Amino acid sequence: EDQVTQSPEALRLQEGESSSLNCSYTVSGLRGLFWYRQDPGKGPEFLFTLYSAGEEKEKERLKATLTKKESFLHITAPKPEDSATYLCAVQGSSNTGKLIFGQGTTLQVKP
């Protein structure tokens, strides 16, 4: 059964304090790993797709990396506006069309 586990559940950082969020997954034939950002009262906003181990994607202060068992979302010198819940999801070859989501990491960045 495909499964996604995110850690930590919650993370508090000071502005400028870099850190990483973890997404561990088990999936039969990874077809894609997706990172989303969700603000309170809003729908998830797409950030990155990673397709194979070793792949990296960057956007502003965010960098996503992928290994065969996990993905990391690195946040460099975060700002208060980076505060949100970050969701990870995977799509496996046995679940065409279906994304399996983790429960998310809620990030709070204090000024």
Place this chain on the structure above:
Amino acid sequence: NAGVTQTPKFQVLKTGQSMTLQCAQDMNHNSMYWYRQDPGMGLRLIYYSASEGTTDKGEVPNGYNVSRLNKREFSLRLESAAPSQTSVYFCASSETVGRPQHFGDGTRLSIL
């Protein structure tokens, strides 16, 4: 840029009532999805439509029906609402299955 539009944004129902949640996308996407999001459970797929004219069950389809009205619109129906269906419902769309999904801002549904 409307993207994915969901209506209504909020709704309160009594147990046993029925209602339809509406979703429309203006990105010419082929695939559309319905999720529910509950505290501690994350996002769970209810139904999806890989392309116009097709629908398939997701992880939690019981108690729901869907209709892919045309390429733009995908509705979710609760025939006889139950308190366990209290949740936030999100519609999403993607170019095709496997491509990044883009979400609406949700319908917050309470069933008393």
